[in-house]
Amino acid sequence: MIDNLRGMAVFASVVGHGSFSGSARELGITTSAVSQQIRSLENELGVVLLHRSTRKLSLTEAGESFYGSAKDVVSAAEQGRIKVNQLRDELAGSLRIATTPELGVNHILPALSTWMAAHDDLSITYFADNRYIDMIDERIDIAIRMSPTINDSTLSSHPLTDVRQVLVASPQYLRQHAKIDSPKDLIDHHLICIDIMKDSNQVDLTRTETGKKLRTKMTSRIHTNNVFMATTLAKEGHGLVRMMEMDVRKELESGELVEVLTGYQLPSFVLYAVTLSREQQPAKITRCLEVLKKYFHAS
Structure with missing residues (x-):
């Protein structure tokens, strides 16, 4: 099938140029290669497509009928190539x-x-x-x-x-609950768990000054699989939440949420x-x- 399509393209080129040599120059192949393609196509179809003479080429009845289809195939292939190039090179x-x-x-x-x-x-x-x-x-x-x-x-x-992680809570929550001065104080607080996070109720901390690593497993009674829900729950004072800083940047800037244990770092991503x-x-x-x-x- 592929050979037939190649032969149709060569045939359409030969007819368009009126010569084997003109087609060969356009296609960048030898005249003998053009002749071979036409011969193979005629053998495959079982008909003669071109009358050849020393002076010119002319189409047979079958060749004239076939030429229209060959031109359509070449045109469709060219249109396909143009569309592919547009998808590759243009924002479309x-x-x-x-x-x-x-x-x-x-x-x-x-x-x-x-x-x-x-x-x-x-x-x-x-x-x-x-x-x-x-x-x-x-x-x-x-x-x-x-x-x-x-x-x-x-x-x-x-x-x-x-992306930096932060442990945050609302000012209201922090006023109403025990102070958080060190990681051991977290045991007295509830964590709002975001279940899409690995080990959602576990908090890993690294002391900024010393590099000492600590791990605290907090209690949790509220779970969600949605960051928007967790943010709202934290703003309404239902507990601390471990968040990506980029997800609560506006709330931190407005003061609706406050970062706790700022002398410690959570794992970043x-x-x-x-x-x-x-x-x-x-x-x-x-x-x-x-x-x-x-x-x-x-x-």
């Missing part, structure tokens, strides 16, 4: 991005909003879910993940920013954009990554 077509609801609302949408508005030929689909999404099955172009383990050769990771490994990424993916990197670097 579809772009599918997977992230969590919190990252999507607080960061990904603000990062990409102006860029999206400037490229209205681009159709963007956002998948906002805390579950792991298979990039191949879901045809995801870019996934935003925290500290992914990349053991899959089909995936590439692009670091965006370091790296925020990544993950893509499928390709020798050449489409322009829409590379440009989107550039915008995300610029946003997170600036913030």
